[in-house]
Every structure is written in C-alpha cells, then in structure tokens.
Amino acid sequence: MNRNTVRTLELGAEDIPSLLVENVDHYRVRGPAVVVNPHPEPVLLDVEPRVTIPALSSTILADTTIVGAPSVLVLGLPDRPAAEVVRAPGWHPLGELLPPPDPADPTEFPRHTPLWKGPQDGAGTARLDAPHLLGERPDRGAEETYEIRVNLWYAPAGTDCAIHNRHDFIEVHTQIAGVGRMQKFHAHDHRTLYQDIPMAPGYTTPQPFCRTAPGGGYRYPWHQYRADTDCVWLAVEYHRPAR
Template sequence: MPVQSLDIAEPFFSVRVIENVKSHPITGKTIVLNLSESPIAVQKQTLAHLQSAIIVDTVIEPVDHAVVIERIADYEDEDALFQRVRETWPSAFKVRGEERLRGVSHYMSPKVWIGKYGFTFYHSGSVPLNVGLHRDHAFCPVPGFREVHTQIVGFGKMQQCRERDVDTLYLEEPMAPGATHRPMYDANGNYPWHQFETITPSIFMAVEMLPDGAMPPQGV
C-alpha cells in the first residue's frame, strides 16, 4: 500500500506512512520524516535518512519510505490543544508503568507498528518535564534497536549525559517543530543516558525501529 493512514494522532493530526512512490504532493504545512536510506528531493534540497523538515505546498520525490504529519498549523491556541490532548490520551505512566514516569505530566497516544516501525505521539505538559534519564529499551532483547523523535508542537531539547545525572550533560540538541534529533545509538543499538526535556509544553512523535530478528512487543 503506497499510502497508509494512521489514526493514532486523531483527531489532532493526520499521519500517513508513504512507501515506494515516485512523487507525493504536500498541501499546507506538513512535517516529513525520511525513513529510507535514499534521499527525498524537495525542490533543489534533499532530506537524508532520518532527517525531517516542515514542507509547504510542493512535491517530494521519490519517496521510498517516509512518514508525514499534516494539520500541524491548525492550532492558534496551543494551550487549548494541549488541554484536549490531556483529556484524550492517557498518562505515559498509566500505560507503561515505568517508575521514572510516575507523577510526570507526560501523555501518550496509542502506538501502532507497521512492520518493524513503531509510531507513537507524546505530549509533555510541564516545564521542566523531568521525565528521567534512561538508556535501555528492555522490550527489544535483540541488539540494534533504534529510535528517533520528531518535534510536532512546542519546543524542547534532547539531552545526552555521561552518567544518570543531568550534571554530566555533554550534548544537547534543540527541538523545534519539524526537527528530528540526530541518531544517538551505536551500531549495536547502545544508547547513552538521555532524555527529552521541555522548553515549552510540547508534542513530539517517537519512531522506533526494530532490528532483524526482533518482533514488535505486545502492548507498548
């Protein structure tokens, strides 16, 4: 199926996974994340593997594998949007049960797996968020797990630390709408201690990528 719609971010955003098309028209402000090793042409620019941008009223080509998020410019009142999201999505702690998420203003959409790719939206409601540094992804026992995050609404920062202590911070990437941080994993899927931290209340998308031999986990 060249274009597959995902309902995980409804009624707030329209999300589509696009595969193996020569071209795809973009209408209005839309975030495009390239999931393929092959570049996507945008006029005379390109999006490389795991790069994203806000694309407006143009054509992207060719598209081997990408995810697009539409209707990102529909909300003049972001506070009202966030309130509706909190009324719709459960807390991440309720879904995932991780102790680091207890009492944290962090909410998540349903997750959907398309092959080896998992897609989830998160709303981070407080500043600071204090979601907690982490580096393990226990649900994937096969080496090579990968994950990136794409900012949808609001501003944040992805932080990497030498130890499980923010005072050991060594790399921080600002996250604005349309931005995806650089991959932080090594060839074996090993991660540093890392966390997403808010600058403003935010919504972002997580894309998880399973290695060969791994199966999508049950639940989350």
C-alpha cells in the first residue's frame, strides 16, 4: 500500500485547503495548518522532546514531520474573513436542508438561525471500540470500522447554533477560524448551562459528548456550538456500519 497518499477534501472552501493523508509515514507538514488525528491512538511527531497529537484531537503544525498514522486531516488556516467561506458553491443555511418543521415540537431547530453548512466529504475510516472510546469501559474490546465524514460550518459572531441532543453518529469538532465554544445543558434551556468549552483555532473537543444507547444508537446531552466571533469549524463524524 502506497505511503502518504494525499487526497483533496471537497469542503467548499478554497481559502481553507483541506487534505486527507492516508498511510502516513514521515509526512512533512509545511503549514501552518490544523492537523486532526481522527483515530483512537496518538500520532507521534518527529520532534524532541517527544510530542504526540492525542486520539481524536488536533494541533497547529508548521514545518513538522508526522512519524506515522493510519490517516490525518490537514486544513490550512484561512487568511481572509471567516464569512467569505459561505460564498462558495455547496453552502446552505441549515434551515434549508432540514425537513419541514413540526410546530408541536419545542426542540425544533429555529429556522432563522444564521448557521451555514458546507458540503460533506468522506475522509476514510477508523477502527473504534465505541464503549471504550466513550469511556464506558476501561479495556478496549472488539473494534468495528466506522466511516469518517467531515464538513465545515460557519456562524457569525454572537450566534447560538441551537441546543439539540440528537445524532445518529459519534462526532467531535475542530476550530478552524475565529473563537467559539461547545456548551452542554441540563435541559433544552440556555439557563441550564453546566459546561462551557472555549475553542480557538487548532483545538478539537477530544472527548465525544455521547454514550452508546440500546439498539446501537447514541445518547447525547443537550448541547450546542456558540460563535463568539465569526467562526468556521470542522465537524468530524463517525458513522457506524449498517447492520
């Protein structure tokens, strides 16, 4: 199998060059770039003293060699305002992508929310033992191959991107531009905030929020992304194989 196989990720943002590098073997990141490790094992860098990119985490690298990894995501840092990414083809307000709202459901996504989703692309696979990854048991057991899907999001400064608790996949988020935060709530109510996680460029929420649920799904707490400034962030989704 060829080493350092590079493919462009089609994320609809020319100002954010985005690459999937597979079968990583002493791959040089010229940078500066956000490098995401989408796997449950740390990724070693060729520096002294020893430095790793932890599991499901990221950092900003420049002129640094990655010793080895099944794959990494490499995203350039934009040098233009975050708001300009949504001018590219394939970006849509999230409200346009959802089915018609249910007026009887108070947790429905508010369609006026200024939240844009970019095109999604596949980013290879990862071998995961979900209960171990999510902290439900200490020892790693049988693993399954999960499909990785990625896309960029944009929201302007001051946007609450809507409290929700439903996903049929495992996800983490990586900040690309601007300053935002991931927030958790006891209920579908901003007054019940109990955890606030600041996010600057290069930071990934390394611990997925969810737990496994009966029937193979996932249970999420009430959570949302909030944009303190104009923000672009990357969603990294892990989709379980169909049974």
